[in-house]
Amino acid sequence: xxxxxxxxxxxxxxxxxxxxxxxxxxxxLLFLLFLxxxxxxxxxxxxxIGIIVTDPRLNTPMYFFLGxxxxxxxxxxxxxxxxxxxxxxxxxxxxxxVGCVAQLFLYALFMVTEAFVLAAMAYDRFIAICNxxxxxVRMSRSLxxxxxxxxxxxxxxSSILQISVTFSMSFCASRVIDHFYCDSNPIEKISCSNVFMxxxxxxxxxxxxxxxxxxxxxxxxxYIVSTVLKIRSSEGRKKAFSTCSSHLGVVSLLYGTVSFVxxxxxxxxxxxxxxxxxxILLTPMLNPLIYSLRNKDVKDxxxxxxxxxxxxL
Numbered sequence: 001x002x003x004x005x006x007x008x009x010x011x012x013x014x015x016x017x018x019x020x021x022x023x024x025x026x027x028x029l030l031f032l033l034f035l036x037x038x039x040x041x042x043x044x045x046x047x048x049i050g051i052i053v054t055d056p057r058l059n060t061p062m063y064f065f066l067g068x069x070x071x072x073x074x075x076x077x078x079x080x081x082x083x084x085x086x087x088x089x090x091x092x093x094x095x096x097x098v099g100c101v102a103q104l105f106l107y108a109l110f111m112v113t114e115a116f117v118l119a120a121m122a123y124d125r126f127i128a129i130c131n132x133x134x135x136x137v138r139m140s141r142s143l144x145x146x147x148x149x150x151x152x153x154x155x156x157x158s159s160i161l162q163i164s165v166t167f168s169m170s171f172c173a174s175r176v177i178d179h180f181y182c183d184s185n186p187i188e189k190i191s192c193s194n195v196f197m198x199x200x201x202x203x204x205x206x207x208x209x210x211x212x213x214x215x216x217x218x219x220x221x222x223y224i225v226s227t228v229l230k231i232r233s234s235e236g237r238k239k240a241f242s243t244c245s246s247h248l249g250v251v252s253l254l255y256g257t258v259s260f261v262x263x264x265x266x267x268x269x270x271x272x273x274x275x276x277x278x279x280i281l282l283t284p285m286l287n288p289l290i291y292s293l294r295n296k297d298v299k300d301x302x303x304x305x306x307x308x309x310x311x312x313l
Contacts, residue, residue, distance in 0.1 A: 012171050014094045019087055019180040020273050031088045037281045038081045044288035045070040048298075055301040061139040062128070062243075065121045066291060068148050069250070072117065073284035076110035079103055080181040080280050087180065100182040101167055107181070108159040109152075111258075112209050116151035118251050119213040123147075125244050126220035130227045158205050165201045169193040178269050179276070185266070217251060242296075249290045257283050 022030060052058045052067040080103065087093040095103070127138045166184050169191035179186040184202060188195045221244070228240045257279040264272040292298045 012097050012175060014096045014175070015100050015182070016176045017084075017087055017093050017095055017180055017182075018176060018178045019084065019093060020277075021270060027088050031085055034081060034085050034088070034281070037285055038077060038085070041074065041077050041081075041281065041284045044285060044292075045074040048288045048291065049074075051298065051301045055304070058297060058301060061124050061141075061144045062121070063297075064144050065117055065124060065148070069114065069117055069121070070288060072110050072114045073287055076107055076114075077280055077284045079106045079110070084180045095182065100177075100187075101163055104166065104182045104184065104187075105159045105163045107183070108162045109155040111155070112158045113151045113155035114254065115209055115213045116154050117148060118247070118254065119216040120144075120147040120151065121247050122217040122220040122251070125247060126223055128243065129224050129240055154209070158209060161201060161205060165198045169195065169198070180273060181276075181280075183276075186269070214255075221248070246291045246295055250287050253283050253286060253290070254279075 020030065048070040049067055052063045052070075083095065083099075083103070087095075124139055124144075128135050131138060162184060166187055169188070170193045171190060172192045174190045177186045177190060184198070188198055224240075224244060228237050231237045231240060257275070260275040261272060261279050264275050266272075
């Protein structure tokens with residue numbers, strides 16, 4: 001560890017991640033739980049990506065966004081979970097200063113990118129249902145690429161700002177982060193600097209990210225609901241709503257778990273850690289399930305892959 005008597009952040013060489021506080025005899029059980037869920041995250045998202053890439057019928061804007069969503073989910077889980085699993089069984093539970101910076105940067109990058117990709121998916125559903133005749137023109141391949149690239153750009157900029165203010169602080173006391181990964185709030189708690197500017201930057205970023213994405217999603221679905229209710233046949237309404245139900249489920253899951261994490265009282269860090277597990281592990285695990293169970297095209301593509309394997313065997 002770095003010199004605790006230092007008064008500048010540049011002298012910090014590593015941090016200690018406390019992790020989830022449980023009895024020592026339960027560490028192996030917690031490791032196994034993380035391993036099983038992370039395995040399901042890998043299997044679900046890699047399968048989704050593979051199906052979308054290999055099935056020509058899924059070469060549409062909706063599945064292009066869905067493939068990117070799976071990449072994002074897989075990425076931010078992988079950034080955090082393997083290191084957390086190592087620390088569960090380790091006595092030292094350390095992470096290097098550079099490793100902590102990289103973890104927070106990538107975590108923030110993918111978290112913000114996901115919010116904007118979900119907003120792009122809501123816009124895609126709006127065009128598909130409200131302007132179906134213009135869908136292929138409006139949702140061109142180049143526009144889809146631009147929307148995803150713009151989502152990553154927003155994530156990149158916000159991440160740079162976040163780590164700039166977080167790691168410009170001085171750490172002249174404890175190096176112990178009361179969490180199982182590097183997050184801005186627990187890092188602020190071990191700083192001896194004035195964190196007012198950090199709080200303002202974090203609040204500003206949250207407003208600039210959450211407000212526009214929520215507005216796009218809400219307005220898109222207001223128009224979608226209005227259009228669907230005008231459809232005379234119940235079968236037509238059901239089909240139109242079914243194309244949106246998976247996306248709504250993923251949006252609700254994301255914003256529900258994120259709200260749970262950041263609205264948890266700061267004086268209850270253990271509850272906040274449990275909430276973080278829901279976001280980092282459960283959400284990426286459930287997203288592929290939601291799309292595979294609620295989407296006929298994905299189910300048909302999965303059946304096709306399974307049938308091919310049976311024939312080869």
